Amino acid sequence: MSTKIARLLGLGLRAGNVGIGVAGVRAGLQRGTVSCVVLAADASPRTIDKVARLAAGKKVPVLRGPIAVELGAGLGKPPVQAVAVSDPALARGLIADS
Numbered sequence: 081m082s083t084k085i086a087r088l089l090g091l092g093l094r095a096g097n098v099g100i101g102v103a104g105v106r107a108g109l110q111r112g113t114v115s116c117v118v119l120a121a122d123a124s125p126r127t128i129d130k131v132a133r134l135a136a137g138k139k140v141p142v143l144r145g146p147i148a149v150e151l152g153a154g155l156g157k158p159p160v161q162a163v164a165v166s167d168p169a170l171a172r173g174l175i176a177d178s
Contacts, residue, residue: 084177085118085145086154088170089163093155097167100157102127105164109134114164115171116141120148123161131162141171143178 092098099108108114109131117135119128121144135142145151148159155163165171 083146083150083154085143085174086151088174088177089118089145089151089165090154090156092165092167092170095167097165097170098155099164099166100155100160100162102131102162105131105162106134108164108166109138109140112138113166114138114140115168116143116165116174118143118145118151118163118165118174120145120151120159120161122147127161141175143174 089098099105105117117131117140132142148161152158152160
């Protein structure tokens with residue numbers, strides 16, 4: 081499942097439907113453009129607190145993905161703790177697979 085999540089997020093990134101990093105995720109949540117959030121399995125407690133609380137307040141689902149290194153590798157980036165998905169269809173696919 082974790083590899084599939086990273087692969088789907090990689091496709092979403094190439095399509096321009098994915099935001100990477102805690103700051104980008106929080107900004108998207110505040111703008112109301114995020115359909116779901118994926119947090120790395122080993123995300124820090126501070127990241128979880130900052131992102132998950134805001135997502136819950138906006139009623140945006142939060143999924144746990146692979147560890148940060150694997151999540152980043154699937155996106156062609158260094159380790160990533162948080163990813164925002166703006167495309168509703170991609171978000172539904174991720175939620176269905178979790």
